[in-house]
Amino acid sequence: MGIHLTVLCENSVDSVSPYGLLGEHGFACHLSTPEGDFLFDTGGGMTIMNNAEKLGIDFTYLQGIMFSHGHYDHVGGLKQVLEKTGPVPIYAHPDLFNERYSKNSGKLVNIGMPWKRPELEDLGAEFIFSSASYEVTPSLTLSGEIPHLHPEETGDPNLVVPAANEEDYNADPLHDDLSLFIRSEKGLVILLGCAHAGLLNIIDHALAVTGENKIHMILGGTHLKFCSEEQMSATLARLEELQVERIGASHCTGLRGARRLAEKFGDRFFSASVGVKIDL
Numbered sequence: 120m121g122i123h124l125t126v127l128c129e130n131s132v133d134s135v136s137p138y139g140l141l142g143e144h145g146f147a148c149h150l151s152t153p154e155g156d157f158l159f160d161t162g163g164g165m166t167i168m169n170n171a172e173k174l175g176i177d178f179t180y181l182q183g184i185m186f187s188h189g190h191y192d193h194v195g196g197l198k199q200v201l202e203k204t205g206p207v208p209i210y211a212h213p214d215l216f217n218e219r220y221s222k223n224s225g226k227l228v229n230i231g232m233p234w235k236r237p238e239l240e241d242l243g244a245e246f247i248f249s250s251a252s253y254e255v256t257p258s259l260t261l262s263g264e265i266p267h268l269h270p271e272e273t274g275d276p277n278l279v280v281p282a283a284n285e286e287d288y289n290a291d292p293l294h295d296d297l298s299l300f301i302r303s304e305k306g307l308v309i310l311l312g313c314a315h316a317g318l319l320n321i322i323d324h325a326l327a328v329t330g331e332n333k334i335h336m337i338l339g340g341t342h343l344k345f346c347s348e349e350q351m352s353a354t355l356a357r358l359e360e361l362q363v364e365r366i367g368a369s370h371c372t373g374l375r376g377a378r379r380l381a382e383k384f385g386d387r388f389f390s391a392s393v394g395v396k397i398d399l
Contacts (some may be wrong), residue, residue, distance in 0.1 A: 130164025136394025155182030161196030187312020212295030272317025311339030318362025367391035
């Protein structure tokens with residue numbers, strides 16, 4: 120029995136998927152593994168239940184939920200999912216509930232976790248927090264905090280957190296930006312939420328944590344929509360150097376990032392939209 124991934128929430132919908140699927144700004148991926156079913160992120164809460172029903176996914180069988188970080192478009196669907204699962208382990212970084220904001224729209228917008236921890240725990244959330252890499256199952260390892268070793272990956276300065284004086288804001292270090300490392304029969308897969316830590320940093324960490332030297336696939340939000348040309352060029356070069364076999368772009372990759380990836384990698388590139396299914 121292999122591992123099967125299904126994109127449940129994303130900005131766009133795959134053109135050959137069942138009728139009635141919906142897109143939203145956010146990301147979620149369902150994983151069917153030999154150790155059970157898991158969910159990586161829950162989208163923003165507008166589409167996950169509809170899409171799961173249309174795709175025949177039953178959350179009552181979930182063995183765990185993993186979060187890439189605490190932005191609303193990745194955690195917003197948690198409450199609805201918990202209403203289906205009952206008690207379930209939730210694996211995340213300790214900063215999951217941190218207060219955070221975005222200035223990308225020209226004004227300050229709250230983009231943090233929309234739910235209070237006690238109300239989620241009342242629904243059955245069993246939080247397991249770790250800032251270090253964490254083996255959820257033999258085939259699934261949450262990255263833990265990603266070391267920032269590549270200076271060209273500067274992050275998004277419009278993502279901010281309250282300063283110590285509570286009257287100003289500092290750039291959000293997003294220490295809780297996690298990725299999921301999947302050991303599959305086809306090789307190592309890196310599942311991204313938003314890649315706020317930078318794809319170069321994430322790749323280096325994935326290889327170090329897993330001991331692998333080859334990546335079969337990278338899937339998810341790459342945050343290349345917001346990056347400099349220096350970062351874009353370095354990322355494309357690294358992906359080519361490693362000869363990554365498949366690159367599935369989602370969410371915060373943006374049209375510019377997706378175009379550059381498609382031009383560079385041709386048939387190795389695909390859009391990881393709602394409804395896309397991947398067998399590993």
